[in-house]
Amino acid sequence: xxxxxxxxxxxxxxxxxxxRSLIVICAVLLGTIAGVFTSGIMKGWVQQRIDSVIYTxxxxxxxxxxDYLLNEELAYTVPDQSGIEKYLKSDQNILAFSKRVKIxxxxxTSTGSSAIMLNGIQIEDEKAVSKVWKKIVSGGGEYLNxxxxxxxxxxxxxAEQLRIKNFKxxxxxxxxxxxLEVPASTIEKLSNIxxxxxxxxxxxxxxxxxxxxxxxxxxYGKQIFNASVHYRLRSKIVFTFNDTxxxxxxxxxxxxxxxxxxxxxxxxxxxxxxxxxxAPLAGFSDNSYHxxxxxxxxxxxxxxxxxxxxxxxxxxxxxxxxxxxPDAAMMTDFMGIWYAIIxxxxxxxxxxxxxxxxxxxxxxxxxxxxxxxxxxxxxxxVFRMIMYETVFLTLVGAFGGMVIGALLIGFTGHTGLDxxxxxxxxxxxxxxxxxxxxxDPGFFFLVTLLVIGTGILSSIIPAxxxxxxxxxxxxxxx
Amino acid sequence: MSVxxxxxxxxxxxxxxxxxxxxxxxxxxxxxxEFTAIVGPSGSGxxxxxxxxxxxxxPTSGTxxxxxxxxxxxxxxxxxxxxxxxxxxxxxAYNLIPVLTAKENVSFIMEMQGAKKDAITQxxxxxxxxxxxxxxxxxxxxxxSGGQQQRVAVARALASKPKFVIADEPTANLDSKxxxxxxxxxxxxxxxxxxxxxxxxHDQRVVNKARRVIVLEDGKIVKDERRG
Numbered sequence: 001x002x003x004x005x006x007x008x009x010x011x012x013x014x015x016x017x018x019x020r021s022l023i024v025i026c027a028v029l030l031g032t033i034a035g036v037f038t039s040g041i042m043k044g045w046v047q048q049r050i051d052s053v054i055y056t057x058x059x060x061x062x063x064x065x066x067d068y069l070l071n072e073e074l075a076y077t078v079p080d081q082s083g084i085e086k087y088l089k090s091d092q093n094i095l096a097f098s099k100r101v102k103i104x105x106x107x108x109t110s111t112g113s114s115a116i117m118l119n120g121i122q123i124e125d126e127k128a129v130s131k132v133w134k135k136i137v138s139g140g141g142e143y144l145n146x147x148x149x150x151x152x153x154x155x156x157x158x159a160e161q162l163r164i165k166n167f168k169x170x171x172x173x174x175x176x177x178x179x180l181e182v183p184a185s186t187i188e189k190l191s192n193i194x195x196x197x198x199x200x201x202x203x204x205x206x207x208x209x210x211x212x213x214x215x216x217x218x219x220y221g222k223q224i225f226n227a228s229v230h231y232r233l234r235s236k237i238v239f240t241f242n243d244t245x246x247x248x249x250x251x252x253x254x255x256x257x258x259x260x261x262x263x264x265x266x267x268x269x270x271x272x273x274x275x276x277x278x279a280p281l282a283g284f285s286d287n288s289y290h291x292x293x294x295x296x297x298x299x300x301x302x303x304x305x306x307x308x309x310x311x312x313x314x315x316x317x318x319x320x321x322x323x324x325x326p327d328a329a330m331m332t333d334f335m336g337i338w339y340a341i342i343x344x345x346x347x348x349x350x351x352x353x354x355x356x357x358x359x360x361x362x363x364x365x366x367x368x369x370x371x372x373x374x375x376x377x378x379x380x381x382v383f384r385m386i387m388y389e390t391v392f393l394t395l396v397g398a399f400g401g402m403v404i405g406a407l408l409i410g411f412t413g414h415t416g417l418d419x420x421x422x423x424x425x426x427x428x429x430x431x432x433x434x435x436x437x438x439x440d441p442g443f444f445f446l447v448t449l450l451v452i453g454t455g456i457l458s459s460i461i462p463a464x465x466x467x468x469x470x471x472x473x474x475x476x477x478x
Numbered sequence: 479m480s481v482x483x484x485x486x487x488x489x490x491x492x493x494x495x496x497x498x499x500x501x502x503x504x505x506x507x508x509x510x511x512e513f514t515a516i517v518g519p520s521g522s523g524x525x526x527x528x529x530x531x532x533x534x535x536x537p538t539s540g541t542x543x544x545x546x547x548x549x550x551x552x553x554x555x556x557x558x559x560x561x562x563x564x565x566x567x568x569x570x571a572y573n574l575i576p577v578l579t580a581k582e583n584v585s586f587i588m589e590m591q592g593a594k595k596d597a598i599t600q601x602x603x604x605x606x607x608x609x610x611x612x613x614x615x616x617x618x619x620x621x622x623s624g625g626q627q628q629r630v631a632v633a634r635a636l637a638s639k640p641k642f643v644i645a646d647e648p649t650a651n652l653d654s655k656x657x658x659x660x661x662x663x664x665x666x667x668x669x670x671x672x673x674x675x676x677x678x679x680h681d682q683r684v685v686n687k688a689r690r691v692i693v694l695e696d697g698k699i700v701k702d703e704r705r706g
Binding site: 367371374377 | 535559562565567569573578587590
């Protein structure tokens with residue numbers, strides 16, 4: 001029998017009891033949307049983490065003096081500096097690299113202090129490997145430039161710790177709140193605290209609590225809080241550290257910019273200054289540095305690049321982002337399994353509904369199946385007919401679900417999903433609070449395979465039921 | 479030339495309490511092109527006999543030889559092929575596939591036999607025209623009357639030119655006009671294509687048309703009459 005004939009009968013059978021089939025199709029459709037969308041969120045979440053790992057935290061490769069990794073001492077600079085630099089410049093696979101002097105310091109202002117890693121960088125080189133310069137917050141000044149000396153870019157978190165981040169309701173804040181359509185009655189209440197500076201977020205939040213009603217606080221508190229942030233740019237921070245001779249050195253930097261990445265831990269630790277402003281003070285020559293951050297053209301070439309550099313410079317430590325952020329690397333490897341688990345669980349649950357529907361369909365068609373077997377349809381064809389029908393039933397819903405899921409991912413991938421209600425927890429472990437879902441096209445291939453597999457497996461029980469029928473008895477069934 | 483040779487056929491059903499002998503020592507030979515009606519009261523063994531000839535049920539003892547093939551030597555899979563390639567079935571309740579059109583229902587068996595597409599199309603059209611449904615090729619069973627559906631069933635049974643057609647009470651669900659019409663068509667096809675027909679029936683009109691009437695009582699042939 002021509003395959004098309006069986007396929008055609010199976011397809012038509014799907015639509016015999018439209019209502020019943022549509023219920024199953026809708027269940028599969030919703031299940032698939034859930035699976036596709038959840039996987040999209042997960043993928044977007046992990047991808048953003050990896051982008052952050054590579055483009056703000058660790059870059060593709062990091063080259064160090066191996067001793068520096070054991071003990072971050074000033075003396076452990078990268079040996080054979082001109083050799084490695086020449087090699088990196090000539091390698092076609094390398095897009096950019098940035099050399100950094102890294103000095104552990106104690107930062108203090110008149111109101112606070114904090115331990116900070118000062119990264120002495122060369123501005124243009126650093127911009128090519130790290131996106132920190134793009135992460136300057138609104139009202140947070142600007143990134144380093146070569147026009148003024150002794151400038152520093154610190155994080156929002158550091159600004160908070162050093163009390164450089166304050167809260168003040170100014171006339172500009174009130175104007176911006178009006179633009180954000182905060183009710184006049186609420187804004188009116190804020191006039192009582194106009195131009196009063198609150199040194200910490202806690203003090204300002206407490207003030208808002210006493211000033212505004214619970215409802216106002218819930219609805220507009222966050223907007224007022226964010227709009228009232230005030231960074232005291234140009235503030236002086238004094239950094240204390242030991243130079244290469246072990247002598248205590250002081251240097252003052254003026255805050256020119258405030259950055260914020262999605263990783264609070266990174267932010268808390270790192271501040272950026274121009275290398276020439278710090279290196280001589282610490283006792284370094286022009287060409288001494290502790291770290292080279294490398295960005296490659298293609299991410300897939302990283303492992304190869306790493307081993308090439310290692311072979312050329314066995315005295316250096318070369319670590320890839322996977323070595324430096326194993327959690328993110330594990331998440332990438334885990335994604336494929338994650339997709340299969342999510343879709344597997346959903347389809348497994350749906351399989352019960354599909355089996356039930358198909359069993360009902362078989363019971364309704366006992367007489368017809370008996371006739372088919374009587375006139376000479378063999379077991380293989382009967383099985384195939386039921387299997388195709390089950391696969392079609394599943395595939396229709398799954399296809400619809402994949403299309404809607406993909407559209408949903410396309411839309412939210414553009415607008416982003418705001419998880420800021422739990423942002424502190426997410427950012428503390430390096431994940432963004434706003435997630436832009438995305439998905440690999442290969443995922444849909446996997447889903448299609450899983451759906452066909454589910455269809456085939458779900459058809460076994462109904463098909464066995466059909467094959468057990470005795471044609472003589474089945475034909476007599478009313 | 480004999481198509482079917484039955485010797486000393488016995489079928490005993492072993493119920494939980496009693497043993498029922500449905501067919502009890504039947505000897506019968508059906509010749510090519512015969513138009514045979516098997517009649518008898520309910521429980522006389524008509525359907526059991528037809529089921530065994532059709533390879534749907536196996537005898538307790540005795541032999542059925544169809545075209546030199548002893549059915550008892552065939553396994554289940556071979557019996558399915560035997561039914562597909564040798565027999566046309568017409569059932570009391572038409573038993574068409576509801577999702578297929580008249581044309582598709584008729585071509586179904588030929589499709590299963592793997593016939594060529596052109597041959598299927600031509601034969602389907604020809605046979606549906608023979609049963610007077612040349613204008614209803616694309617109608618679904620639910621768009622046809624009972625009589626029309628049974629004519630499609632006859633067309634389906636005959637489409638693949640089987641060695642014989644088994645029709646179990648084919649007119650039981652039809653009104654008298656449809657019955658007359660169907661019998662005329664079957665008789666005409668029997669003559670035109672020399673197809674062997676075996677009916678089981680209660681219907682006197684079928685008996686009147688039959689050229690051979692076999693009367694069964696308590697599983698035994700009590701009368702075997704050839705006419706004209």
